[in-house]
Amino acid sequence: GESVGLHLPTLSVQEGDNSIINCAYSNSASDYFIWYKQESGKGPQFIIDIRSNMDKRQGQRVTVLLNKTVKHLSLQIAATQPGDSAVYFCAENNRTAGGTSYGKLTFGQGTILTVHP
Amino acid sequence: EPEVTQTPSHQVTQMGQEVILRCVPISNHLYFYWYRQILGQKVEFLVSFYNNEISEKSEIFDDQFSVERPDGSNFTLKIRSTKLEDSAMYFCASSKTITDTQYFGPGTRLTVL
Numbered sequence: 001g002e003s004v005g006l007h008l009p010t011l012s013v014q015e016g017d018n019s020i021i022n023c024a025y026s027n028s029a030s031d032y033f034i035w036y037k038q039e040s041g042k043g044p045q046f047i048i049d050i051r052s053n054m055d056k057r058q059g060q061r062v063t064v065l066l067n068k069t070v071k072h073l074s075l076q077i078a079a080t081q082p083g084d085s086a087v088y089f090c091a092e093n094n095r096t097a098g099g100t101s102y103g104k105l106t107f108g109q110g111t112i113l114t115v116h117p
Numbered sequence: 118e119p120e121v122t123q124t125p126s127h128q129v130t131q132m133g134q135e136v137i138l139r140c141v142p143i144s145n146h147l148y149f150y151w152y153r154q155i156l157g158q159k160v161e162f163l164v165s166f167y168n169n170e171i172s173e174k175s176e177i178f179d180d181q182f183s184v185e186r187p188d189g190s191n192f193t194l195k196i197r198s199t200k201l202e203d204s205a206m207y208f209c210a211s212s213k214t215i216t217d218t219q220y221f222g223p224g225t226r227l228t229v230l
Contacts, residue, residue, distance in 0.1 A: 042212065043224045103165040106162065
């Protein structure tokens with residue numbers, strides 16, 4: 001069956017360091033991947049996404065890498081700040097029209113990122 | 118910046134009671150979703166909704182659950198007879214098209230006693 005999971009449940013870094021959060025997925029039909037940040041008591045906040053026809057996508061201080069060969073997704077945060085402390089979820093979606101996962105996002109377990117000043 | 122809003126922020130109810138959770142999606146979005154998150158667990162898909170119809174639903178979304186878009190702005194999730202295990206955060210999300218990013222609301226914490 002399809003699943004999305006994370007290698008590391010917790011990650012602690014010092015302010016200014018770069019952070020890397022990893023995610024594995026098992027559904028080879030997935031064609032869209034998203035990283036969300038969730039702060040305590042709040043809803044998931046969109047960070048960055050990537051489609052399956054890309055290997056890398058960069059945003060402001062964040063980069064997502066997609067390795068379809070090994071079904072691996074990573075989120076890199078440059079110069080991590082205390083405000084980056086949160087739970088980070090990867091999510092995947094098979095949005096092919098006519099497929100069975102029409103809009104449904106499948107989330108991973110989440111990684112807790114703690115940034116120490 | 119437009120955002121998804123949800124009310125109430127916290128709902129406490131007795132087991133067996135009906136609850137309605139309300140959402141106002143982003144105004145030009147056409148696709149609407151409900152997800153839930155049991156404390157300490159991952160976010161789980163419940164249902165997607167488009168053109169006044171359910172597009173897809175999960176195994177969690179049984180006959181006790183229903184969704185409705187009663188007017189041009191609200192999107193609701195009804196649980197007919199709540200159970201203890203329905204206690205969770207419920208998130209509404211919306212997207213402009215099926216291939217666009219889903220934006221989430223702040224959630225409603227449902228506590229069933």
